[in-house]
Amino acid sequence: xxxxxxxxxxxxxxxxxxxxxxxxxxxxxxxxxxxxxxxxxxxxxxxxxxxxxxxxxxxxxxxxxxxxxxxxxxxxxxxxxxxxxxxxxxxxxxxxxxxxxxxxxxxxxxxxxxxxxxxxxxxxxxxxxxxxxxxxxxxxxxxxxxxxxxxxxxxxxxxxxxxxxxxxxxxx
Numbered sequence: 001x002x003x004x005x006x007x008x009x010x011x012x013x014x015x016x017x018x019x020x021x022x023x024x025x026x027x028x029x030x031x032x033x034x035x036x037x038x039x040x041x042x043x044x045x046x047x048x049x050x051x052x053x054x055x056x057x058x059x060x061x062x063x064x065x066x067x068x069x070x071x072x073x074x075x076x077x078x079x080x081x082x083x084x085x086x087x088x089x090x091x092x093x094x095x096x097x098x099x100x101x102x103x104x105x106x107x108x109x110x111x112x113x114x115x116x117x118x119x120x121x122x123x124x125x126x127x128x129x130x131x132x133x134x135x136x137x138x139x140x141x142x143x144x145x146x147x148x149x150x151x152x153x154x155x156x157x158x159x160x161x162x163x164x165x166x167x168x169x170x171x172x
Contacts, residue, residue, distance in 0.1 A: 011035055016042045026051050040068060040076035047083050054087040059095070065105050066098040074104060081108065 014028050016038035022045070029036075029051050036043075036052070046052040054060075060081075062068075068077060084092065098105055136153070140146050150166065157164045 013037070016046065018042050040073040040080065044076045044079055047079065054084045054092075055089055057084060057088050057092045058090075059093045060084055061095045061097070063097045065096050065108075066100045069104055078108065081111070 011034040012028075012032065013035040014025065014033045014037070016025050016029075016036055018039060018041055022042075025042070026046065026049070029046060038046075043052070062077065065077070068074075096105065096109055138149050140149060153164050153166070
């Protein structure tokens with residue numbers, strides 16, 4: 001098995017968030033991208049400016065929805081979902097990830113997802129984690145250590161014909 005990176009797929013990606021140059025982000029969006037990773041506030045800014053549309057959207061992923069709710073982004077997230085529903089030619093696959101499932105998240109899941117399936121690892125103790133899944137926790141102290149650890153994990157998992165998902169506490 002070989003490791004395939006996003007650059008090998010030739011995907012055009014863009015991170016969209018406040019505190020970074022809006023003009024540069026808008027320019028890239030206008031030229032076209034395949035994957036957008038966005039904060040709710042900045043994405044709504046671009047929706048309001050007519051810079052972004054969702055007509056060809058295939059997959060919508062919302063990660064840390066519970067945290068976004070705590071930080072006051074409920075209206076922005078609902079606006080994004082409404083705009084996706086209005087613009088998308090076909091209903092995109094929608095995935096929501098959250099450490100907890102507050103009532104609002106449960107409600108928005110059922111409103112915007114078809115065949116919604118909620119997997120609640122906290123409340124449903126009957127669900128077992130497959131024995132093929134291993135969890136590792138690393139404390140990283142700098143950028144060099146990040147690169148080394150990611151390379152090590154990817155190489156180890158590739159040699160075992162496995163896959164890796166890496167969660168980080170902060171972007172630093």
